[in-house]
Amino acid sequence: MNKAIKILSIIGGSLLLVGFVLAVLSFSILGFDYRKLNASEPSEKKIEHFSANSIQTIKTDFNDKKIIVRPTDNKDITLTYYQSKREPFTINQDGDTLSLANSIQNNEFNQIRFGIFFGVSQISSADVIIDVPSNYSGNFYLDTSNGxxxxxxxxxxxxxxxxxxxxxxxxxxxxxxxxxxxxxxxxxxxxxxxxxxxxxxxxxxxxxxxxxxxxxxxxxxxxxxxxxxxxxxxxxxxxxxxxxxxxxxxxxxxxxxxxxxxxxxxxxxxxxxxxxxxxxxxxxxxxxxxxxxxxxxxxxxxxxxxxxxxxxxxxx
Known part of the structure; x- marks a missing residue:
């Protein structure tokens, strides 16, 4: 009985070792780029421009997003973000207020369909960058989570x-x-x-x-x-x-x-x-x-x- 258990343990350990070696070799073929492990639909980089003269207030309502606000030498407000079918953005200008929001369709089906590495592989493209003129004199009401x-x-x-x-x-x-x-x-x-x-x-x-x-x-x-x-x-x-x-x-x-x-x-x-x-x-x-x-x-x-x-x- 003990001999059988030892044999099974040796076989199991060997299989784990082989699996680990194959995983490392596969990862090396991908150049150790974890983003290539993702099977999801790719995100598309979007750049939107708005007249700073017509915008007095910028509002955000984001989930799982890092927000960066920085000055630019341009006269416009520039919004840079990444969008996919899984994560659509809503941009609305109402009078002098610019409102930005995203929604994440995150359920078990999408997790399986998009791949378990989706969250990791999207980290590098999760930033939302808001460039405003260096002399911009408006209001910022920014709301986000997990970033x-x-x-x-x-x-x-x-x-x-x-x-x-x-x-x-x-x-x-x-x-x-x-x-x-x-x-x-x-x-x-x-x-x-x-x-x-x-x-x-x-x-x-x-x-x-x-x-x-x-x-x-x-x-x-x-x-x-x-x-x-x-x-x-x-x-x-x-x-x-x-x-x-x-x-x-x-x-x-x-x-x-x-x-x-x-x-x-x-x-x-x-x-x-x-x-x-x-x-x-x-x-x-x-x-x-x-x-x-x-x-x-x-x-x-x-x-x-x-x-x-x-x-x-x-x-x-």
Missing amino acids: SVEIANLSQAKAIDVHNSNGSIALRNLKCTTLKARSSNSSISIENVVATDSIIANSSNGKLKLTQVTANSVNLRTSNASIELINTTATTKMSAESSNGKISIDKVISNDIYLKSSNGSIKGTINGKQEEYFIKSDTSNSSSNLPNNWGKGPKKLEVETSNASINVEFVD
């Missing part, structure tokens, strides 16, 4: 509103009126951004990081992740709240600062003098280097933690 969003190098944007599910958001080198970013299960990074009004960023299970940011007000909230503010100025109000994550600040400036964390420390520096602030500080089950109900300054600082420490210094 990142990148907006960079725009100097005259109005409202920027990004919602992403299961994908990161990166906003860099921007000047706008308002900025709002919401993400689940991924991070939000805002760098070198000036907003004449407000910046709002909310994330669940994703880090929030602001670097070299200036706005009238900044409101940040995340769960199960940290918040980091570096050289950030919020003229009227700065608020940062994290549950189960630490808050780090480095040379922040604001007339009204509110920092709250549960199960995470609050540490860092504020540009200014301590006597300029009325300070409220409260922590449970840990220590704080800040006084509570102290000072008569015109500015406000409120810091609150539970089960973690507070260590905030003032620097000139």
Whole structure:
């Protein structure tokens, strides 16, 4: 009995080894290009042009798409995307609003018919690129899932509103009126951004990081992740709240600062003098280097933690 089992094991192992070798040889014949394993209908690259003068708002409603918004020297708005029978796009211009959407016909029949490597092989062509004139002064309302969003190098944007599910958001080198970013299960990074009004960023299970940011007000909230503010100025109000994550600040400036964390420390520096602030500080089950109900300054600082420490210094 044991001898038969050993023989069957040897035969099974040999078959697996032969199968693996044949798979590697087949893959090498394809030049190790995983996209050639796909049996689906090919995607077709599409490029659409729209007059920037007639478009004041760009909206997207995408699934499984990475969105890139970038400036161009052209005068038109250019949309680049990939379309297939399995994934049709809808493009509609209603007045001064350009709306973009896709739908994915994803069921078991299509999975079998298009090949199990469809999702992998389409990764390289999943981006949607929106090129706008460098001086474009419109609004962006972008919604996507399972893909990142990148907006960079725009100097005259109005409202920027990004919602992403299961994908990161990166906003860099921007000047706008308002900025709002919401993400689940991924991070939000805002760098070198000036907003004449407000910046709002909310994330669940994703880090929030602001670097070299200036706005009238900044409101940040995340769960199960940290918040980091570096050289950030919020003229009227700065608020940062994290549950189960630490808050780090480095040379922040604001007339009204509110920092709250549960199960995470609050540490860092504020540009200014301590006597300029009325300070409220409260922590449970840990220590704080800040006084509570102290000072008569015109500015406000409120810091609150539970089960973690507070260590905030003032620097000139």
